[in-house]
Amino acid sequence: MITGSNVIDLRSDTVTKPSVGMRAAMANAEVGDDVYSDDPTVNSLEERVAELFGKEAALFTPSGSLANQLAIRSLVSPGDELICETNSHIARAELGAGAVFSGITTRTWLAERGLLNATQVLELARPDSGPYLVSTTAIAIENTHNFGGGSVQPMDQIALLSKQAEELGLYLHLDGARIWNAHVASGIPLSEYGKYFETISVCLSKGLGAPVGSLMISSKERIASSRVWRKRYGAGMRQVGILAAAGHFALDNNIARIAEDHLKAKKLAHACAGAAPTTINPDSVETNIIGLDLSEAKMSAIEFASAARQKGLWVSALGENYVRLVTHMDISDEANDRACFILQELLNGAFMVE
Numbered sequence: 001m002i003t004g005s006n007v008i009d010l011r012s013d014t015v016t017k018p019s020v021g022m023r024a025a026m027a028n029a030e031v032g033d034d035v036y037s038d039d040p041t042v043n044s045l046e047e048r049v050a051e052l053f054g055k056e057a058a059l060f061t062p063s064g065s066l067a068n069q070l071a072i073r074s075l076v077s078p079g080d081e082l083i084c085e086t087n088s089h090i091a092r093a094e095l096g097a098g099a100v101f102s103g104i105t106t107r108t109w110l111a112e113r114g115l116l117n118a119t120q121v122l123e124l125a126r127p128d129s130g131p132y133l134v135s136t137t138a139i140a141i142e143n144t145h146n147f148g149g150g151s152v153q154p155m156d157q158i159a160l161l162s163k164q165a166e167e168l169g170l171y172l173h174l175d176g177a178r179i180w181n182a183h184v185a186s187g188i189p190l191s192e193y194g195k196y197f198e199t200i201s202v203c204l205s206k207g208l209g210a211p212v213g214s215l216m217i218s219s220k221e222r223i224a225s226s227r228v229w230r231k232r233y234g235a236g237m238r239q240v241g242i243l244a245a246a247g248h249f250a251l252d253n254n255i256a257r258i259a260e261d262h263l264k265a266k267k268l269a270h271a272c273a274g275a276a277p278t279t280i281n282p283d284s285v286e287t288n289i290i291g292l293d294l295s296e297a298k299m300s301a302i303e304f305a306s307a308a309r310q311k312g313l314w315v316s317a318l319g320e321n322y323v324r325l326v327t328h329m330d331i332s333d334e335a336n337d338r339a340c341f342i343l344q345e346l347l348n349g350a351f352m353v354e
Ligand SMILES: *Cc1c(COP(=O)(O)O)cnc(C)c1O
Pocket: 062, 063, 064, 065, 066, 068, 089, 090, 142, 144, 145, 146, 175, 177, 178, 203, 205, 206, 214
Protein backbone atom coordinates (compact mmCIF):
# COMPACT_ATOMS: atom_id res chain seq x y z
CA MET A 1 0.00 0.00 0.00
CA ILE A 2 1.37 3.39 -1.02
CA THR A 3 1.02 6.12 1.61
CA GLY A 4 2.15 9.64 2.43
CA SER A 5 3.39 12.04 -0.19
CA ASN A 6 3.38 9.39 -2.92
CA VAL A 7 -0.41 9.24 -2.86
CA ILE A 8 -2.20 10.90 -5.79
CA ASP A 9 -5.50 12.03 -4.32
CA LEU A 10 -8.10 12.65 -7.03
CA ARG A 11 -11.17 12.03 -4.83
CA SER A 12 -12.12 15.70 -4.88
CA ASP A 13 -10.78 19.22 -5.28
CA THR A 14 -11.60 19.73 -1.59
CA VAL A 15 -8.47 17.79 -0.56
CA THR A 16 -6.02 20.60 -1.32
CA LYS A 17 -3.91 21.95 1.53
CA PRO A 18 -3.28 25.68 2.01
CA SER A 19 -0.02 26.78 0.38
CA VAL A 20 2.82 28.53 2.20
CA GLY A 21 1.67 31.88 0.76
CA MET A 22 -1.92 31.27 1.80
CA ARG A 23 -0.86 30.33 5.35
CA ALA A 24 1.20 33.52 5.57
CA ALA A 25 -1.80 35.59 4.46
CA MET A 26 -3.92 33.85 7.11
CA ALA A 27 -1.35 34.45 9.85
CA ASN A 28 -1.16 38.14 8.99
CA ALA A 29 -4.91 38.75 8.66
CA GLU A 30 -6.50 41.68 10.43
CA VAL A 31 -9.40 40.32 12.46
CA GLY A 32 -12.34 41.32 14.65
CA ASP A 33 -15.53 39.76 15.98
CA ASP A 34 -17.56 38.97 12.86
CA VAL A 35 -20.81 38.46 14.80
CA TYR A 36 -20.53 42.22 15.49
CA SER A 37 -19.56 42.72 11.80
CA ASP A 38 -16.18 43.89 13.17
CA ASP A 39 -13.89 41.69 11.12
CA PRO A 40 -12.39 43.87 8.36
CA THR A 41 -11.07 40.89 6.38
CA VAL A 42 -14.47 39.17 6.34
CA ASN A 43 -16.19 42.44 5.46
CA SER A 44 -13.85 43.14 2.57
CA LEU A 45 -14.19 39.56 1.30
CA GLU A 46 -17.98 39.80 1.36
CA GLU A 47 -17.86 43.12 -0.51
CA ARG A 48 -15.33 41.82 -3.00
CA VAL A 49 -17.26 38.68 -3.88
CA ALA A 50 -20.59 40.53 -4.15
CA GLU A 51 -18.94 42.97 -6.55
CA LEU A 52 -17.38 40.19 -8.64
CA PHE A 53 -20.90 38.95 -9.38
CA GLY A 54 -22.41 42.42 -9.73
CA LYS A 55 -24.56 41.95 -6.63
CA GLU A 56 -25.26 44.14 -3.59
CA ALA A 57 -24.07 41.92 -0.75
CA ALA A 58 -22.59 38.60 0.34
CA LEU A 59 -22.33 36.51 3.49
CA PHE A 60 -19.37 34.34 4.53
CA THR A 61 -20.35 30.81 5.56
CA PRO A 62 -18.36 27.78 6.74
CA SER A 63 -19.70 25.53 3.96
CA GLY A 64 -21.28 25.61 0.53
CA SER A 65 -24.17 23.56 1.83
CA LEU A 66 -24.99 26.30 4.34
CA ALA A 67 -24.73 28.99 1.64
CA ASN A 68 -27.17 26.96 -0.49
CA GLN A 69 -29.51 26.35 2.42
CA LEU A 70 -29.59 30.01 3.49
CA ALA A 71 -30.35 30.97 -0.11
CA ILE A 72 -33.17 28.51 -0.67
CA ARG A 73 -34.77 29.24 2.68
CA SER A 74 -34.72 32.91 1.72
CA LEU A 75 -36.49 32.16 -1.57
CA VAL A 76 -38.95 29.37 -0.70
CA SER A 77 -41.64 29.42 2.00
CA PRO A 78 -42.44 26.30 4.07
CA GLY A 79 -44.54 23.87 2.04
CA ASP A 80 -43.58 25.52 -1.22
CA GLU A 81 -41.33 23.94 -3.75
CA LEU A 82 -37.80 24.21 -5.04
CA ILE A 83 -37.12 22.38 -8.29
CA CYS A 84 -33.66 21.20 -9.29
CA GLU A 85 -31.87 18.54 -11.31
CA THR A 86 -32.09 14.94 -10.00
CA ASN A 87 -28.35 14.60 -9.43
CA SER A 88 -27.74 18.08 -8.10
CA HIS A 89 -25.84 18.62 -4.85
CA ILE A 90 -28.89 20.28 -3.28
CA ALA A 91 -31.05 17.22 -4.00
CA ARG A 92 -28.53 14.48 -3.27
CA ALA A 93 -25.71 15.70 -1.08
CA GLU A 94 -27.24 18.05 1.50
CA LEU A 95 -28.99 15.29 3.42
CA GLY A 96 -32.47 16.70 3.10
CA ALA A 97 -31.51 19.98 4.77
CA GLY A 98 -34.11 22.01 2.83
CA ALA A 99 -36.88 19.76 4.17
CA VAL A 100 -35.45 19.42 7.68
CA PHE A 101 -34.62 23.07 8.36
CA SER A 102 -36.91 25.06 6.07
CA GLY A 103 -39.92 22.81 5.44
CA ILE A 104 -39.28 23.02 1.70
CA THR A 105 -40.47 20.38 -0.73
CA THR A 106 -38.48 19.46 -3.82
CA ARG A 107 -39.19 18.00 -7.25
CA THR A 108 -36.50 17.19 -9.75
CA TRP A 109 -35.86 16.87 -13.47
CA LEU A 110 -33.28 14.45 -14.88
CA ALA A 111 -30.82 15.73 -17.47
CA GLU A 112 -28.00 14.03 -19.34
CA ARG A 113 -24.74 15.23 -17.69
CA GLY A 114 -26.93 17.60 -15.68
CA LEU A 115 -27.08 19.98 -18.64
CA LEU A 116 -29.77 22.64 -18.45
CA ASN A 117 -32.61 22.75 -20.95
CA ALA A 118 -34.88 25.68 -20.08
CA THR A 119 -37.99 24.18 -21.68
CA GLN A 120 -37.66 20.95 -19.70
CA VAL A 121 -37.43 22.91 -16.45
CA LEU A 122 -40.36 25.18 -17.23
CA GLU A 123 -42.54 22.17 -18.01
CA LEU A 124 -41.98 20.99 -14.44
CA ALA A 125 -42.53 24.37 -12.76
CA ARG A 126 -45.98 25.04 -11.25
CA PRO A 127 -46.08 28.58 -9.85
CA ASP A 128 -49.17 29.74 -7.92
CA SER A 129 -50.83 26.33 -7.86
CA GLY A 130 -53.62 27.39 -5.50
CA PRO A 131 -54.96 25.30 -2.61
CA TYR A 132 -54.61 21.85 -4.21
CA LEU A 133 -51.11 21.44 -5.66
CA VAL A 134 -47.70 22.49 -4.38
CA SER A 135 -46.54 25.85 -5.72
CA THR A 136 -43.07 26.19 -7.19
CA THR A 137 -41.23 29.30 -6.04
CA ALA A 138 -37.61 28.71 -7.00
CA ILE A 139 -35.35 26.85 -9.41
CA ALA A 140 -31.78 25.82 -8.55
CA ILE A 141 -29.12 25.45 -11.24
CA GLU A 142 -25.72 23.87 -10.56
CA ASN A 143 -22.74 25.23 -12.52
CA THR A 144 -20.48 23.40 -13.04
CA HIS A 145 -22.55 20.30 -12.45
CA ASN A 146 -20.65 18.01 -10.10
CA PHE A 147 -22.31 14.63 -10.65
CA GLY A 148 -22.83 15.62 -14.30
CA GLY A 149 -19.03 15.33 -14.70
CA GLY A 150 -18.10 18.99 -14.23
CA SER A 151 -20.29 20.08 -17.13
CA VAL A 152 -20.61 23.80 -17.91
CA GLN A 153 -24.19 25.03 -18.22
CA PRO A 154 -25.04 26.59 -21.60
CA MET A 155 -25.40 30.35 -21.21
CA ASP A 156 -28.21 30.65 -23.76
CA GLN A 157 -30.33 28.24 -21.68
CA ILE A 158 -29.58 30.13 -18.46
CA ALA A 159 -30.63 33.40 -20.10
CA LEU A 160 -33.78 31.85 -21.56
CA LEU A 161 -34.75 30.22 -18.26
CA SER A 162 -34.12 33.45 -16.36
CA LYS A 163 -36.33 35.47 -18.70
CA GLN A 164 -39.22 33.02 -18.61
CA ALA A 165 -38.88 32.37 -14.85
CA GLU A 166 -39.10 36.09 -14.20
CA GLU A 167 -42.33 36.28 -16.19
CA LEU A 168 -43.73 33.48 -14.01
CA GLY A 169 -42.52 35.12 -10.78
CA LEU A 170 -40.03 32.30 -10.08
CA TYR A 171 -36.60 32.90 -8.52
CA LEU A 172 -33.38 31.35 -9.78
CA HIS A 173 -30.66 30.15 -7.42
CA LEU A 174 -27.17 29.30 -8.67
CA ASP A 175 -25.24 26.58 -6.85
CA GLY A 176 -21.90 27.94 -7.97
CA ALA A 177 -19.60 25.83 -5.80
CA ARG A 178 -17.48 25.52 -8.97
CA ILE A 179 -18.61 28.62 -10.86
CA TRP A 180 -14.89 29.52 -11.08
CA ASN A 181 -14.37 26.46 -13.26
CA ALA A 182 -17.33 27.38 -15.46
CA HIS A 183 -15.99 30.95 -15.75
CA VAL A 184 -12.49 29.80 -16.72
CA ALA A 185 -13.76 27.16 -19.18
CA SER A 186 -16.35 29.41 -20.86
CA GLY A 187 -14.61 32.78 -20.61
CA ILE A 188 -17.93 34.25 -19.41
CA PRO A 189 -17.40 36.96 -16.75
CA LEU A 190 -18.64 36.21 -13.22
CA SER A 191 -20.72 39.39 -13.37
CA GLU A 192 -22.57 37.97 -16.38
CA TYR A 193 -23.59 34.92 -14.34
CA GLY A 194 -24.67 37.29 -11.59
CA LYS A 195 -27.29 38.91 -13.81
CA TYR A 196 -29.53 35.86 -14.04
CA PHE A 197 -29.77 34.70 -10.43
CA GLU A 198 -31.51 36.11 -7.36
CA THR A 199 -29.17 34.17 -5.06
CA ILE A 200 -25.77 32.53 -5.62
CA SER A 201 -23.56 30.27 -3.54
CA VAL A 202 -19.83 29.95 -4.24
CA CYS A 203 -17.09 27.85 -2.61
CA LEU A 204 -13.54 28.95 -1.87
CA SER A 205 -12.66 25.47 -0.66
CA LYS A 206 -12.91 23.58 -3.98
CA GLY A 207 -10.71 24.49 -6.94
CA LEU A 208 -9.57 27.75 -5.34
CA GLY A 209 -7.67 25.86 -2.66
CA ALA A 210 -8.82 27.59 0.54
CA PRO A 211 -9.19 25.34 3.62
CA VAL A 212 -12.70 26.58 4.47
CA GLY A 213 -15.25 29.03 3.23
CA SER A 214 -18.18 29.76 0.99
CA LEU A 215 -20.36 32.76 0.36
CA MET A 216 -24.02 33.38 -0.26
CA ILE A 217 -24.53 36.33 -2.61
CA SER A 218 -27.73 38.32 -3.18
CA SER A 219 -29.51 41.62 -2.47
CA LYS A 220 -28.79 43.65 0.70
CA GLU A 221 -32.16 42.71 2.10
CA ARG A 222 -31.81 38.96 1.61
CA ILE A 223 -28.27 38.96 2.99
CA ALA A 224 -29.39 40.88 6.09
CA SER A 225 -32.05 38.30 6.85
CA SER A 226 -29.72 35.39 5.99
CA ARG A 227 -27.21 36.83 8.47
CA VAL A 228 -29.84 36.32 11.18
CA TRP A 229 -30.53 32.78 9.99
CA ARG A 230 -26.82 31.97 9.84
CA LYS A 231 -26.55 32.86 13.55
CA ARG A 232 -29.73 30.93 14.33
CA TYR A 233 -28.18 27.86 12.69
CA GLY A 234 -25.17 28.25 14.97
CA ALA A 235 -22.79 29.44 12.27
CA GLY A 236 -22.06 32.95 13.56
CA MET A 237 -18.26 33.06 13.65
CA ARG A 238 -15.86 35.34 15.51
CA GLN A 239 -12.27 36.23 14.42
CA VAL A 240 -12.80 34.43 11.16
CA GLY A 241 -10.79 36.92 9.13
CA ILE A 242 -8.10 34.27 9.39
CA LEU A 243 -10.22 32.17 7.03
CA ALA A 244 -11.42 35.09 4.92
CA ALA A 245 -7.75 35.96 4.30
CA ALA A 246 -7.33 32.54 2.70
CA GLY A 247 -10.30 33.42 0.50
CA HIS A 248 -8.74 36.73 -0.57
CA PHE A 249 -5.49 34.93 -1.33
CA ALA A 250 -7.36 32.33 -3.38
CA LEU A 251 -9.15 35.02 -5.41
CA ASP A 252 -5.86 36.87 -5.99
CA ASN A 253 -3.85 33.84 -7.06
CA ASN A 254 -5.89 30.78 -7.88
CA ILE A 255 -8.62 31.57 -10.40
CA ALA A 256 -6.70 31.70 -13.70
CA ARG A 257 -4.59 28.66 -12.82
CA ILE A 258 -7.74 26.50 -12.82
CA ALA A 259 -7.13 26.18 -16.58
CA GLU A 260 -4.25 23.84 -15.70
CA ASP A 261 -6.62 21.57 -13.77
CA HIS A 262 -8.85 21.41 -16.84
CA LEU A 263 -5.92 20.39 -19.06
CA LYS A 264 -4.94 17.68 -16.58
CA ALA A 265 -8.48 16.34 -16.53
CA LYS A 266 -8.49 16.19 -20.34
CA LYS A 267 -5.25 14.22 -20.26
CA LEU A 268 -6.67 11.75 -17.75
CA ALA A 269 -9.83 11.36 -19.85
CA HIS A 270 -7.82 10.66 -23.00
CA ALA A 271 -5.72 8.11 -21.13
CA CYS A 272 -8.86 6.33 -19.88
CA ALA A 273 -10.60 6.45 -23.27
CA GLY A 274 -7.41 5.10 -24.89
CA ALA A 275 -7.52 2.03 -22.65
CA ALA A 276 -11.32 1.62 -22.48
CA PRO A 277 -13.36 3.79 -24.88
CA THR A 278 -16.73 3.05 -23.23
CA THR A 279 -15.65 4.59 -19.90
CA ILE A 280 -15.53 8.20 -21.04
CA ASN A 281 -15.85 10.51 -24.00
CA PRO A 282 -12.95 12.97 -23.55
CA ASP A 283 -14.91 15.64 -25.44
CA SER A 284 -17.41 15.70 -22.56
CA VAL A 285 -14.71 16.68 -20.06
CA GLU A 286 -14.99 20.46 -19.93
CA THR A 287 -13.51 21.25 -16.52
CA ASN A 288 -11.74 19.37 -13.69
CA ILE A 289 -14.08 16.42 -13.13
CA ILE A 290 -13.86 13.06 -14.90
CA GLY A 291 -16.73 10.62 -14.44
CA LEU A 292 -15.85 7.07 -15.50
CA ASP A 293 -18.63 4.72 -16.55
CA LEU A 294 -17.61 1.19 -15.57
CA SER A 295 -20.89 -0.50 -16.52
CA GLU A 296 -19.08 -2.60 -19.14
CA ALA A 297 -16.08 -3.38 -16.97
CA LYS A 298 -15.44 -6.54 -15.01
CA MET A 299 -15.06 -4.49 -11.84
CA SER A 300 -17.53 -2.47 -9.79
CA ALA A 301 -16.69 1.12 -8.89
CA ILE A 302 -15.75 0.09 -5.35
CA GLU A 303 -13.46 -2.68 -6.61
CA PHE A 304 -11.86 -0.25 -9.05
CA ALA A 305 -11.33 2.37 -6.34
CA SER A 306 -9.72 -0.13 -4.00
CA ALA A 307 -7.45 -1.51 -6.76
CA ALA A 308 -6.44 2.08 -7.57
CA ARG A 309 -5.74 2.76 -3.90
CA GLN A 310 -3.33 -0.19 -3.80
CA LYS A 311 -1.36 1.65 -6.49
CA GLY A 312 -1.42 4.96 -4.64
CA LEU A 313 -4.24 6.56 -6.65
CA TRP A 314 -7.29 7.65 -4.66
CA VAL A 315 -10.57 8.07 -6.54
CA SER A 316 -14.23 8.25 -5.49
CA ALA A 317 -16.70 5.41 -6.13
CA LEU A 318 -19.97 7.36 -6.28
CA GLY A 319 -22.29 4.81 -7.84
CA GLU A 320 -22.25 1.08 -8.50
CA ASN A 321 -20.47 1.69 -11.80
CA TYR A 322 -19.49 5.34 -11.48
CA VAL A 323 -16.03 6.51 -10.48
CA ARG A 324 -15.19 10.19 -10.12
CA LEU A 325 -11.76 11.78 -10.43
CA VAL A 326 -11.17 15.46 -9.76
CA THR A 327 -8.00 17.38 -10.61
CA HIS A 328 -6.79 20.24 -8.43
CA MET A 329 -3.85 22.49 -7.60
CA ASP A 330 -1.99 19.96 -5.47
CA ILE A 331 -1.55 17.56 -8.42
CA SER A 332 1.77 18.11 -10.21
CA ASP A 333 2.25 17.36 -13.92
CA GLU A 334 4.35 14.39 -12.90
CA ALA A 335 1.65 13.03 -10.56
CA ASN A 336 -0.97 13.51 -13.25
CA ASP A 337 1.13 11.54 -15.75
CA ARG A 338 1.54 8.79 -13.16
CA ALA A 339 -2.23 8.78 -12.61
CA CYS A 340 -2.74 8.37 -16.39
CA PHE A 341 -0.44 5.37 -16.35
CA ILE A 342 -2.12 3.74 -13.33
CA LEU A 343 -5.59 4.27 -14.80
CA GLN A 344 -4.55 2.71 -18.11
CA GLU A 345 -3.11 -0.29 -16.31
CA LEU A 346 -6.27 -0.76 -14.23
CA LEU A 347 -8.62 -0.29 -17.18
CA ASN A 348 -6.62 -2.70 -19.34
CA GLY A 349 -7.17 -5.28 -16.61
CA ALA A 350 -10.83 -4.40 -16.05
CA PHE A 351 -11.67 -4.72 -19.75
CA MET A 352 -9.38 -7.65 -20.62
CA VAL A 353 -10.94 -10.20 -22.99
CA GLU A 354 -10.36 -13.75 -21.81
C1 LIG B 1 -19.05 20.88 -2.72
C2 LIG B 1 -20.32 21.37 -3.24
C3 LIG B 1 -21.18 22.16 -2.47
C4 LIG B 1 -20.89 22.55 -1.03
O1 LIG B 1 -20.30 21.59 -0.28
P1 LIG B 1 -19.78 21.80 1.21
O2 LIG B 1 -19.03 20.55 1.44
O3 LIG B 1 -20.97 21.95 2.06
O4 LIG B 1 -18.93 23.03 1.23
C5 LIG B 1 -22.33 22.61 -3.04
N1 LIG B 1 -22.63 22.31 -4.30
C6 LIG B 1 -21.84 21.57 -5.08
C7 LIG B 1 -22.21 21.31 -6.49
C8 LIG B 1 -20.66 21.06 -4.58
O5 LIG B 1 -19.87 20.31 -5.36
